[in-house]
Amino acid sequence: MKYITRTVWILSVVSLFTDMSSEMLYPIMPIYLKTIGFSIVLIGVLEGMAEAIAGLSKGYFGKLSDLSGRRVPFVQLGYAMSSLSKPMMAMFTYPLWIFFARALDRFGKGVRTGARDAILSDEATHETKGKVFGFHRSMDTLGAVIGPLLALVYLYYYPEDYKTLFFLAFIPGLLAVIASFYIKKEESNINPFTIKTSFTSFLNYWKSGPSAYRKLVFGLLFFTLFNSSDIFLLLQVKQAGFDDSMVIGVYIFYNLIYALFAFPMGILADHFGLKVIFILGLGLFAFVYLGMAIFTSQTMIFVLFFIYGLYASMTEGIAKAWITNITEKKDTATAIGTFTGLQSICAMLASSLTGLLWYQYGAGTAFGITALAACCLVLYFSSLPRAKPFRLQLFCSQNYNPHHSLGFYLYPNLHFASMLNFSGFKMLIF
Secondary structure, three states: OOOOOHHHHHHHHHHHHHHHHHHHHOOOHHHHHHHOOOOHHHHHHHHHHHHHHHHHHHHHHHHHHHHHOOOHHHHHHHHHHHHHHHHHHHHOOOHHHHHHHHHHHHHHHHHHHHHHHHHHHHHOOOOOHHHHHHHHHHHHHHHHHHHHHHHHHHHHHOOOOHHHHHHHHHHHHHHHHHHHOOOOOOOOOOOHHHOOOOOOHHHHHHHHOOHHHHHHHHHHHHHHHHOOOOHHHHHHHHHOOOOHHHHHHHHHHHHHHHHHHHHHHHHHHHHHOHHHHHHHHHHHHHHHHHHHHHOOOHHHHHHHHHHHHHHHHHHOOHHHHHHHHHOOHHHHHHHHHHHHHHHHHHHHHHHHHHHHHHHHHOHHHHHHHHHHHHHHHHHHHHHOOOOOOHHHHHHOOOOOOHHHOOOOOOOOOOOOHHHHHHHHHHHHHO
């Protein structure tokens, strides 16, 4: 695996430890907040504000990274902020302090995301992009499997000892920060944090970027509006007769399938093309949601979540790789940050829309509409022309083969955070 460079290895290990740290806490977060006096409304406000901060900051810090030509400082600072937030949650129980700690965690994600993805893009060639990002996302998702398992094992032996778990989660987070300092630094001496630009300046890229970027992002944002939180799938699993442990097990099973298939799907994407794999993934997504509206047997639930893991390995984060193929290298972090910032807003709206449909018309209607939207998007993305990578159009020789340029990013945008919402709903309402 010579195409997996030292930098890719380091970033993959960093992501594994970070996800392990974060996912250790998500299953117990709503329960812990309830024990220290948070209401359901306050928990919702906390999570909504934290996600909004993370989304908007991705664009801003992506822009700063491009303007300064620096990536590593953003990666190191972002992971350090998220790591420090873990023990802070257990130190004091004041609502403002909890909000500050939670916001620090999500803000750290916003600081690092654009710069980290830009580094990975630079480490990959057009022939190996799928392999590089598939490997990274496999490691990342593996952390999302290990973290909840460690939390469940600990709580089995030490029930309700939530505060200690927060301090234990700091250990893999600290290992991630230490590992990040082994990333090779850029030659630029510019201090990226001295550059002045408005917090929303990254939105200007929507106009200045190529038209292919706007067409692609429009479709991806439309998909996000119907791709709601996994909480709704998990609630349907619960209604199918699964007990609480089995519900958590189903979600871990999904993440495991994702982790196992992310790298192989990256290889297939490099060979057959991003567009083909992406459209197939959307088809699987539509099938899963239609199936969840129809089937209730436990066997079919596991089959559907197996397919859901395949869908994630074929499409999760694919937008970022597609974006890097149609934007200039100097704008990579800005382009990715702009998309992910807008995506965060759409994701919040998606869950509200699905929840409203579920409340008014039932789960079958909500899932059916989601499946229909995915089918429409299959037609939309099929109509988009196969674009040659922007950088390769400028710099590659005439031997360039577009089929070998279409690798993709594979990363979980649906983490065990969904279980946070699910657990809160289950524990605090029922």
